[in-house]
Amino acid sequence: MHQLSAATLKGNWATLLLPMNADDSIDYVVLSDEIDLLIAAGVDGIYSNGTAGEFHNQTEDEFDKVNALLADKCHAAGMPFQIGASHPSPVISYERAKRGVALKPGALQVILPDWVVANHDEQVNFLSRIAGLDTPLVLYNPPHAKKVLQPKEYGDLQQAVPQLIGLKVLIGDASWISGMKEYASNLSVFVPGHFLASGVKSGVASGAYSNVACINPIAAQKWWQQMQTDIEAALDLEKRMLQFFDECITPYKNKGFSNPALDKFLTAVGGWSAMTTRLRWPYQYISGDDVAAVRKRAQHLIPEFFNN
Secondary structure, three states, X not given: OOOOOOXXXXXXXXXXXXXXXXXXXXXHHHHHHHHHHHHHHOOOEEEOOOOOOOHHHOOHHHHHHHHXXXXXXXXXXXXXXEEEOOOOOHHHHHHHHHHHHOOOOOEEEEOOXXXXXXXXXXXXXXXXXXXXXXXXXXXXXXXXOOOOOOHHHHHHHHHHOOOEEEEEOOOOOHHHHHHHHHHOOOOEEEOOHHHHXXXXXXXXXXXXXXXXXXXXXXXXXXXXXXHHHOHHHHHHHXXXXXXXXXXXXXXXHHOOOOHHHHHHHHHHHHOOOOOOOOOOOOOOOOOHHHHHHHHHHHHHHOHHHOOO
């Protein structure tokens, strides 16, 4: 698999969600089928061990087995993939990175050390050691990170660690967009899937590690392609997508359900996979009994995601 660069990292990337059995073991049969379905959907790439992949709640043996399965299938199909080597412990993250690089992904995704907040020099030390494995890096810096960086800080990190090719971040206001264009011009900026069209129009977004692909990866890919040819139509779909999120997903977030719970619920609403809404202990998940009503509303607001 060719290594990715800031210039080639773009598009609609689907997350590999972690299917759980009732006894808290991983359902590797469903996981295997999920990878096959994402490959068949023709997404621009697949990434493992993001938040929805529950990287924070796996054993190291499970990490190895999940990523070996993904790598084998993606190499066979010629599907670009990234491995999430994130862990709250920088030592474990580095060990995951070493094993992940051996699987020849296009890049590794990492978070910054998360228990004790790292200053700039410590961030550089952390990223430099992983980059020394001869791998491109993508920094996953979500709003719930203990340290959310600002555009100039991303630019400074990229200057210090040239192997840093991309970011996964929440899109900000006009000032933030202007700063990203100025300070992070050598980085591929990925924004949340439901803000992708406006991110593309702003000129700052190169793609999404997409929660929208959780609903329907085929439709998400078509939406990304529409952004290249008819951005106004894509923005209209985004407007209806945001209405769906406001009406049907945000209430669950406000009740305290986590992002992995929301993403697995979106997948159940989309119905393209045998994935259930279950999360691994101790985390709560949304009842499957809620799926039918939310699916009905989604079919009304975003029919494009149910007509494939």
